[in-house]
Amino acid sequence: NYFAGYGFNKSHSTAYAYLAYRTAYLKAHYPSHFLAALLTSEAERGVTSQVARYINECEALGIKILPPDINESDFNFTVVKGDIRFGLSAVKNVGEGSVRALIEAREKRGKFTSLFDICEVADSKVLNRKVIESLIKAGALDSLGWRRSQMFHLVDKVIEYAHEMQEIKSSKQSFLFGSGQIEPPPIPPEVEEMPEWDESLTLSYEKDALGLYITGHPLAKFGKQLKRLISQPISQLDEEKDFNSEIRVARI
Template sequence: MQQQRDRFVEGCVGNGIEETEAANVFDLIVEFAGYGFPKAHSAAYAYITYQTAYLKANHRPEYLAALLTIEAGNHDKLSRYIAHVRESGLDVLPPDVNDSAQDFGVVGTAIRFGFAGIKNVGDGAVASILAARDEEGRYTSLFDFTRRVDARKVNRRVLEALVKCGAFDTLHDNRARVWASIEMAVERAASEQRDRAVGQESLFGGLPDAEWSDDPKLLELPAWPDRERLANEKELLGFYVSGHPLGEVAAELARYTDCTATTTEGRYGRDVRVGGLLTGLRETRTKRGKRMGFGTLEDLEGGFDLVIFSDPYNLHFDLLRAAESGGEFGEGPIPILVSGKLEESDPPKILVSEVMRLAEGEERLTVNLRLRLMASEAGCDSMEALRSVLESYPGDCEVFVHITIPGESETIVSVGGLRGVDSSEELKRDVDALFGRAVAERGL
């Protein structure tokens, strides 16, 4: 480029143009060349855009299966695209030794996970699995599988990956038993293959191959806990197949958050509150030696990158560590709520300002307490007793009392002289106990 610059500037000067002006013009040309397109290039991209839009609109399952195949090796992107597939109303079926192909494929109105998307399962292993299946038909058990595939390509590491992600679930419904039986299955298959290689009869006295279907029983073990099963799926596939650790708190997340990984459009530059599970927390030091952190928050639809500067990192350090590790007593994943400024990136980024446990959301985010009473419950003695209970929990939360006459009216009144309350679970329990039923509701 320097040679071209010299030629350009010399030519301009020879034509009576100031050297400085010529250099500035060349700089503009260089800048434009970094991302400049001729009309032909623009037209070609417009054509491709139309084609992909047409395919997505008219052949959605096939289009999305191809998209997942392209990103099979990138589990971060894969998990977000799978969330998009599910959001569009299509199911993503788990990998299966009998039904999966190399790539993601369409099965009815669903998409079957392809072998290429499973970590630790290489092309050679996939080729062996598919070749044996094409030659002799569907696999009937773990032992039948290990007997037929090439053990040099489908080694123990591949078998472990297939078991952990659920690829044998249609043959055996307890992954822990399959996992524990891998060594036995591998040794049995190796013994048979050695016998075949030297032309000897098997232990069963020369029975034909078909008789090898009399498989031993899998080792007896209880099923993996949900936490372990889901963690294995996430590790190998990049998403959860048989459930989600946040499934039980989905309603709470929807109530206390205003943004998810797939609803960030139009929210960039604004403060948001998101919720999910913290993974990959790592600490670093600023140029001034202060601690700060980075991490990933996974919600039901994808994830966010978290940037936690020194002040919020130090303030919430204990909670962040507990949320990542599963708590001091190993109680499992701790869902958290994270507030901060949303920035555009891939995946979306949040500059964290506040962190709290999801379980604390109702108490800490409540702005008013509403008490719903029947008119018959609002006598003088009851209201005096109510005032006494409320005054014993001072705070900033407003209190409104709804007094209802069935079929006639509802009156909303405030409690005179009461500045506010601490809307704790204890206060709610005491108020409900006062009236013998649930009357207190927290409002966000």
């Protein structure tokens, strides 16, 4: 009681109560915006377990989590008609410079129409092989109309094509100033027909690029059996008060 008299004064507790009231109000009346802000905060901190936890909470509230999309996503998580769209900054190996460059190019010239289109307009310094592969693995290029397997197979050829296009742009500038010759434009690489990755590989790559699964989960087919075996997901174990309790873990 003596410590309580000076260690946690009323002004301090009032500030905490006010903060709790405001956040509770936002969650109750603007759940999508509130959770989008939380997801952005945890993604910036790199706490994947918390991102997964809040995504589960979104699903429990009936809020859909839309995958990252090169033509629709912003830098951070955003609200789209009550649902939440993944931000491009949440994709691993895609730094802030790359995301800013892609969004700026999209805003200047409109939506991207192909993988060649992206590589042609973006600076190769910020859009390298690792960035492109991570975007493909995350499903951020699905809206371009090709299978992920096809785009992944084309990465090297696309980068080479984009490099040639950049050289042609430079030669045009030299020609305008009275030097150099204009080279004919290169022919875009042919997109080979091939099957899409199987579900296991698709999910594995999503986990690599996002730190979690978006389009499904390897354990989804065993949902009923798991409910009988476990009581809660691993992401909630930090809330466990009884440190002597026994824990059963299920995974593939």
